[in-house]
Amino acid sequence: MKIQLLDWKIEHLNYDIITEEGRKDNVFDLSTWHSFPEESESIFLVGFKIKVNDLNFDLNVECTFRFEVDKKITDEFKLSHFPKVNAPAIAFPFLRAFISNFTLQAGVNPVILPSINFTEINNSANGE
Template sequence: MEGVLQFKDYHVLETHYMFNPFLDEEEERLSPRFEYSLDFPEEENKKLAFIKLGITIGDENLIKNSFFVSATILGVFSIKSKEELDEEEIHSFYKINAVAILFPYLRSLVSDLTGKGSEPPIIIPTINVVELIKKYEEEKRIEKEAQK
């Protein structure tokens, strides 16, 4: 049985890991920042989509945290449906389901990347993808309004 949303492939676009062994933080405050984007190579035909999913954890200057990790992956998805889907349904399939499919790949990438050094790996907990997307879109809306 074939589903409506088809996961074609994924690619690692960017990884970055830095560690400062001289910063001795008792308990580091971690606040992962996620981002995602949805792009269509052919705007009029939304049967193929690229979902970019990224995460940043830590302090890039290695002052507030002893490490910094950033990773971005790109998923390639398509929709196969015998019935006609409206634009809202198509966006929902890509936005919610595709991000939920990609998230474990991003978690694994961060764990693999950070586990190669002398420190224990960073293991990102599972998350509610719907809430993650709502939060991200709300932050983007607030940023946009602040720029006006």
Template sequence: MNIQLHINKAKEINLIDKDQVEDFDQIDEFGFHYEPKFSDKPSDKFDIFFALRLKIKNSHLLLLEYESTFKLDDKFDDEFVNSHFPHVNAPAIAFPYMRAFVSTLLLNAGYEPIMLPSVNFSAMYKDMQEKDS
């Protein structure tokens, strides 16, 4: 099966001054979540949804929702949905694009660019599976 990254989109961006965030000092420097999203009807596309929380210079909080769409050469089935690819490989392919977007966004907004830390999607997926059990 041929699979390719089709499009990346920032769905929502919020840059909030720390004075407007309750308990700003208690928030972790970096928070991250991802989830594959599939249509209920047969489709040749699926999405990886990312949610990111990032403190910037201890003065602002960046909240980002980002979506990457993958296109397949055939419609996906249950075997594909439950496979390793949409849960580990696809997010690992899309993450560098989000990382570059965040860095460029912050640079263009007048902040120093921040390189997001590496993410072990295989370990995150394993943790999610254990929580579901």
């Protein structure tokens, strides 16, 4: 089965400079989701919520990536690695670059998010 990223968009972006002192640690939190719009038999969505609490700012980003496959989406596909592992692995580098560029252009130390092993995340979620 072939999978193609059609497009993506930032749904929500919140950026706040932190002026008080005392924050000692950076925080990075990532969550993902996927859905299958009823109006299409070959399109599915993958979303990310990312929270970055840097020493000098807070950044929250929510975005959605739209994918198309070359066959009808079945229940078997919905339970497969494609929407849980493959699609997030394809999409994440775009979001990672966006956050790095955004923070660079915002005039703060650019954030370079870590690489993510979506297979490991999926296995953890399934208790493997």
